[in-house]
Amino acid sequence: MDTSRAPIGVFDSGVGGISVLKRLVELMPHENFVYMGDSAYNPYGSKTKQQIIDRSCTIVNELLAHSIKALVIACNTATSAASDYLRVQFPELPIIGIEPALKAALDHPKTMPVLVLATPATLTLEKYQELEHKLGVQRNTSQVYRLGCKGLAHRIEQGNLNADDLMQDLHTLLDEYRGVVNSVVLGCTHYPFVKQHICDILGDVPCYDGAIGTARHCLSVLSARGLLNPSEDAGTIEFLSSTPGAAQIAFYQSFYELPLY
Ligand code: DGL
Secondary structure, three states: OOHHHOOEEEEEOOOOOHHHHHHHHHHOOOOOEEEEEOHHHOOOOOOOHHHHHHHHHHHHHHHHOOOOOEEEEOOHHHHHHHHHHHHHHOOOOOEEOOOOOHHHHHOOHHHOOEEEEEOHHHHHOHHHHHHHHHOOOOOOOOOEEEEEOOOHHHHHOOOOOOOHHHHHHHHHHHHHHOOOOOEEEEOOOOHHHHHHHHHHHHOOOOEEOOHHHHHHHHHHHHHHOOOOOOOOOOOOEEEEEOOOOHHHHHHHHHHHOOOOO
């Protein structure tokens, strides 16, 4: 098969990467996608680096069996823990990762201070430390607050996003930042699905996530390698999950249909 017509593989620890998949489809409507959610092993955010690397390798091998032409790691945590390893392990495969959109937030000085929400793993792994360093963030100032949201991605993974318990969890995490921060970085791909709730609590501050930037980066990588699908037909999306059963695939589909604000 002509490689350019092959699908793009996209993966996350579960439903979160669907927030990135939607941006990929918006930008590249003629591409075919295979989306793999590792819901059976969610959450990644409380796993060790080695555990996340092992799961990521398993998923990539599964996606390669679907003849993908490129890989989008639609998970900040897996990008932080495993992208360097995957690039060495799969040197032929174009690999696009995602990182917390801190640069976008810092580009708008009026949005300071900024609150970075991410999984505990993302915030402690060296990739995030390097990102702050590269952007010149001073650790000892109150320019950037960092909050490892233990359990939040896993709760979103259960669905029922308007339930009281989820609202309560968000209040517990965020109430103390209301009136303190002027913008938020959604540094986990699950969080855009509760963006409206986050804004309700923090008071309509601008939110930044890495999905659109990642989609643009994917487009430029494919274009530079002559890998864009020449088809003018609408592309397809196939959902796969490490949690077996049609109900899980229908669940992913229902997240794909949710609006992103
Ligand atoms: N969606 C993932 C991210 O962007 C992580 C969620 C999890 O903890 O599994 O970091």
